[in-house]
Amino acid sequence: MKRSRTFLFLLPAVALLHACGQPEKPSRINSETVSPSDSGFYEADEFADIRVLRYQIPGWDQLTLQQKQLCYYLNMAGLAGRDIMWDQNYRYNLRIRRAIEAVLLNYNGERSGTEWEAFETYAKQVFFSNGIHHHYSNDKHEPAFSRTWFEQALAESGVKLAPEAMEAIFNPEVDAKKVSLDASKDLVLASAVNFYGEDVSQGEVEQYYAAKEAIGTDEPLSYGLNSKLVRNASGQLEERTYRVGGLYGPALEESVKWLEKAMGVAENEAQRKALGFLIEYYRTGDLKVWDDFNVAWVKDVESTVDYILGFVEVYNDPMGKRGSYEAIVEVNDPVATKNMEVIMRNAQWFEDNSPLLPQHKKKDVVGITYRFINTVGEAGDASPSTPIGVNLPNANWIRAKHGSKSVSLGNISDAYDKSSGSSTLEVFCHDAKEIELAKAHGALAGKLHTALHEVVGHASGQLEPGVGETDATLKSYASTLEEGRADLVALYFVMDPKLVELGVMPSLEVGMAEYDSYIRNGLLVQLRRIKPGKDIEEAHMRNRMWVSAWAYERGKADSVIVKVVRDGDTYYDIRDYDKLRNIFGELLREVQRIKSQGDYKACQALVETYGVKVDPAIHAEVLRRAEQIRTKPYAGFIQPEMEAVTGADGSITDVKVTYPKDFLGQMLRYAERHSFLPDEN
Numbered sequence: 001m002k003r004s005r006t007f008l009f010l011l012p013a014v015a016l017l018h019a020c021g022q023p024e025k026p027s028r029i030n031s032e033t034v035s036p037s038d039s040g041f042y043e044a045d046e047f048a049d050i051r052v053l054r055y056q057i058p059g060w061d062q063l064t065l066q067q068k069q070l071c072y073y074l075n076m077a078g079l080a081g082r083d084i085m086w087d088q089n090y091r092y093n094l095r096i097r098r099a100i101e102a103v104l105l106n107y108n109g110e111r112s113g114t115e116w117e118a119f120e121t122y123a124k125q126v127f128f129s130n131g132i133h134h135h136y137s138n139d140k141h142e143p144a145f146s147r148t149w150f151e152q153a154l155a156e157s158g159v160k161l162a163p164e165a166m167e168a169i170f171n172p173e174v175d176a177k178k179v180s181l182d183a184s185k186d187l188v189l190a191s192a193v194n195f196y197g198e199d200v201s202q203g204e205v206e207q208y209y210a211a212k213e214a215i216g217t218d219e220p221l222s223y224g225l226n227s228k229l230v231r232n233a234s235g236q237l238e239e240r241t242y243r244v245g246g247l248y249g250p251a252l253e254e255s256v257k258w259l260e261k262a263m264g265v266a267e268n269e270a271q272r273k274a275l276g277f278l279i280e281y282y283r284t285g286d287l288k289v290w291d292d293f294n295v296a297w298v299k300d301v302e303s304t305v306d307y308i309l310g311f312v313e314v315y316n317d318p319m320g321k322r323g324s325y326e327a328i329v330e331v332n333d334p335v336a337t338k339n340m341e342v343i344m345r346n347a348q349w350f351e352d353n354s355p356l357l358p359q360h361k362k363k364d365v366v367g368i369t370y371r372f373i374n375t376v377g378e379a380g381d382a383s384p385s386t387p388i389g390v391n392l393p394n395a396n397w398i399r400a401k402h403g404s405k406s407v408s409l410g411n412i413s414d415a416y417d418k419s420s421g422s423s424t425l426e427v428f429c430h431d432a433k434e435i436e437l438a439k440a441h442g443a444l445a446g447k448l449h450t451a452l453h454e455v456v457g458h459a460s461g462q463l464e465p466g467v468g469e470t471d472a473t474l475k476s477y478a479s480t481l482e483e484g485r486a487d488l489v490a491l492y493f494v495m496d497p498k499l500v501e502l503g504v505m506p507s508l509e510v511g512m513a514e515y516d517s518y519i520r521n522g523l524l525v526q527l528r529r530i531k532p533g534k535d536i537e538e539a540h541m542r543n544r545m546w547v548s549a550w551a552y553e554r555g556k557a558d559s560v561i562v563k564v565v566r567d568g569d570t571y572y573d574i575r576d577y578d579k580l581r582n583i584f585g586e587l588l589r590e591v592q593r594i595k596s597q598g599d600y601k602a603c604q605a606l607v608e609t610y611g612v613k614v615d616p617a618i619h620a621e622v623l624r625r626a627e628q629i630r631t632k633p634y635a636g637f638i639q640p641e642m643e644a645v646t647g648a649d650g651s652i653t654d655v656k657v658t659y660p661k662d663f664l665g666q667m668l669r670y671a672e673r674h675s676f677l678p679d680e681n
């Protein structure tokens with residue numbers, strides 16, 4: 001993998017002259033682009049524990065001009081708020097970022113050697129996590145360059161950094177954790193995240209919201225979602241609301257400007273109405289309007305272009321109240337969604353033909369609405385690190401009364417598969433045929449599994465009369481049992497000729513590829529993510545393990561799945577796919593019985609026997625083999641960039657998408673074009 005050692009991009013000599021003949025300073029912002037057909041398109045850069053990838057936007061040219069404009073305006077609205085996430089993450093982030101940008105752009109000293117390279121790595125880490133704390137672990141990044149070098153580089157680049165921000169970079173004791181969930185400490189005081197005044201304590205926050213939240217209503221507001229809680233001059237706590245004219249006003253004002261343009265090219269009335277509420281919410285900060293927006297957004301199901309905008313997920317707040325700024329602009333993936341719809345329309349067929357006991361089958365099954373989308377642009381909390389599936393809104397009462405939208409970010413998943421798939425395959429596949437099937441059908445197999453799991457799986461089956469909700473009967477095993485049940489529905493039907501007949505897959509080879517991948521992952525590959533000596537805890541990891549391990553053992557006598565040890569490496573080779581399908585069906589029937597009857601003992605035995613304990617020898621082996629893969633544990637993306645092409649009268653005639661070559665180049669371009677907040681807010 002190449003290391004992007006320099007981003008210096010020299011323009012051709014003729015372009016260096018102004019009209020007046022003065023040589024222009026060559027830009028240090030790399031504006032080179034790449035094409036999706038280039039080999040190595042998906043991998044852009046790697047540093048520290050991070051891989052930076054690219055994703056492409058399939059079908060962009062098939063969109064109408066109006067849809068492209070809508071994407072462009074929404075994307076600009078999203079990017080306008082990029083600085084907000086930086087300031088939310090930590091109070092000195094924006095000034096530190098600007099100091100880093102100044103050095104990257106202006107430093108004329110040696111741009112190589114240990115100090116520079118360490119600085120460049122740090123800069124990339126900070127850009128990747130929208131601040132000086134790691135996006136996942138929440139620990140502060142450790143600079144490997146010296147303070148002396150940095151001070152001199154800043155001076156030479158003509159920029160000053162306040163002593164407290166300098167301390168934040170170099171003193172590991174200062175604001176060490178962005179979000180602390182250590183229950184022995186005051187969560188608010190121990191977290192560096194910028195959602196609360198520096199002297200505000202957890203107890204005060206709890207007290208402040210207790211009264212508001214105690215109001216009896218079945219439509220509660222999301223208190224605290226869009227504000228910072230601070231102590232005012234007279235010592236009282238008060239909210240500084242994110243709104244035009246309030247906290248983050250300049251960025252939100254810019255965003256509103258683009259949202260108004262988006263409204264002008266909305267695809268239909270439902271979409272226009274939702275955008276109107278979002279604008280009103282950004283202007284007023286009124287949480288009731290946020291709810292109105294979400295209700296309207298949930299009802300907008302016909303549009304090709306959709307989006308997630310606003311202060312959404314609350315994971316960054318140790319108190320789980322404040323929403324991080326997020327932007328995702330997306331277009332419906334017509335092919336994948338058509339497959340989903342075909343499956344949804346046939347939900348009753350799947351139920352009638354499932355291996356469940358007759359009394360556990362639903363008479364009127366309604367498939368769950370789920371769509372595949374392609375991302376066209378992301379910002380804030382969703383970039384560079386991005387989710388691959390989103391289910392919103394978060395307010396439970398809106399979900400219950402008005403529904404929710406679930407999407408899978410198809411082109412992002414594709415990019416992950418294409419950037420890292422083959423090396424994992426080479427290390428863990430039993431033979432060349434398995435690799436070939438995975439390469440030919442892996443992507444479709446994954447999408448069909450997701451569709452069947454979400455649309456048919458979770459909607460399938462019914463409880464016996466008098467049996468309570470699974471959370472109550474199966475307790476801590478409820479979610480792993482439910483996820484395993486949905487997986488088993490998917491596994492059972494992904495090998496069904498019905499799917500070929502419905503036209504959603506070309507042959508049963510797709511199902512075979514899915515079986516290979518499921519077993520390989522469940523019994524081997526996923527153990528990479530577990531630390532030595534630890535059990536499996538996460539619900540999905542557990543269910544992949546118990547489904548695979550149970551099936552392996554069940555088919556042992558018939559050599560359905562054979563364990564092969566070659567040169568000290570273990571492989572699982574599926575020898576009989578049809579028998580394996582029957583085994584999955586048998587387990588599905590039993591798992592549905594456990595759920596339908598609320599059989600806690602059987603559930604506990606299944607999960608504890610097959611889904612928790614890791615064989616230490618196999619685990620050590622997987623960790624050893626995984627080192628050959630050398631993929632960094634975290635990945636994120638360079639965003640495609642949009643440019644409006646205008647005609648003679650200034651109207652937009654097309655929107656072009658380019659794929660930037662260089663991560664730092666994009667970060668510096670963003671600073672130039674999409675930065676609207678002062679250092680301190």
Ligand code: ZN
Pocket residue numbers: 453454458483486
């Ligand atoms: Zn699920």
